[in-house]
Amino acid sequence: xxxALAADHRGHAVKEKVAVLLSxxxxxxxxxxxxxxxxxxxPNLAFPAARCVADGKAEVAILVCGSGIxxxxxxxxxxxxxxxxxxxxxxxxxxxRHNNANILCLASDVLGEELIRRIVSSWLSTQFEPxxxxxxxxxxxxxxxxxxxxxxxxxxxxxTAVDDAGGGSA
Numbered sequence: 526x527x528x529a530l531a532a533d534h535r536g537h538a539v540k541e542k543v544a545v546l547l548s549x550x551x552x553x554x555x556x557x558x559x560x561x562x563x564x565x566x567x568p569n570l571a572f573p574a575a576r577c578v579a580d581g582k583a584e585v586a587i588l589v590c591g592s593g594i595x596x597x598x599x600x601x602x603x604x605x606x607x608x609x610x611x612x613x614x615x616x617x618x619x620x621x622r623h624n625n626a627n628i629l630c631l632a633s634d635v636l637g638e639e640l641i642r643r644i645v646s647s648w649l650s651t652q653f654e655p656x657x658x659x660x661x662x663x664x665x666x667x668x669x670x671x672x673x674x675x676x677x678x679x680x681x682x683x684x685t686a687v688d689d690a691g692g693g694s695a
Contacts, residue, residue, distance in 0.1 A: 526649070527552070527555060528552050528554055529583035531586070532633070533591070533596070534564050536633040537589075540587075542638060544556060546646075557573050567590045572599060574586045574600070575599070575606050585627050586627070586628045587631065588628060590633065593632035593635070607625060607626045608626065608628035609624060609629060609630065611644055613640070621651035623653075623662075629644070664678060
């Protein structure tokens with residue numbers, strides 16, 4: 526898999542370790558920087574990495590900053606990106622399985638090295654569950670990117686796609 530990888534100065538050391546892990550797993554790593562611990566602005570790194578995914582130059586991306594929040598916010602401004610900030614294996618799996626996340630964001634100041642390895646491996650090995658409510662919800666996210674109210678989304682047959690507001694589990 527071709528994976529774009531980027532971090533700001535606070536995530537640089539983690540990015541370097543993730544790059545080694547990805548290479549060991551046989552992935553092609555596109556290192557988008559930064560390449561030092563010198564202070565830099567995370568939007569300058571999140572944008573090109575997210576663009577690579579949106580443009581199809583990379584299948585997915587992994588972004589790292591101190592809290593993971595800044596990278597997540599920036600990446601999610603790009604149409605077609607579903608970036609998820611994950612703090613454990615469960616959130617990593619669910620972001621892929623239910624939300625079809627195409628960017629994993631990590632918090633270098635919060636997560637230990639072994640947990641990061643498990644999160645990355647789990648995220649990459651989990652597949653989206655197409656069809657049903659999860660696919661409908663991902664389509665509604667794309668609808669929002671077009672500036673439209675997700676409540677007005679219609680499925681392929683032209684029917685208004687209902688939600689689970691009437692009860693039941695999500």
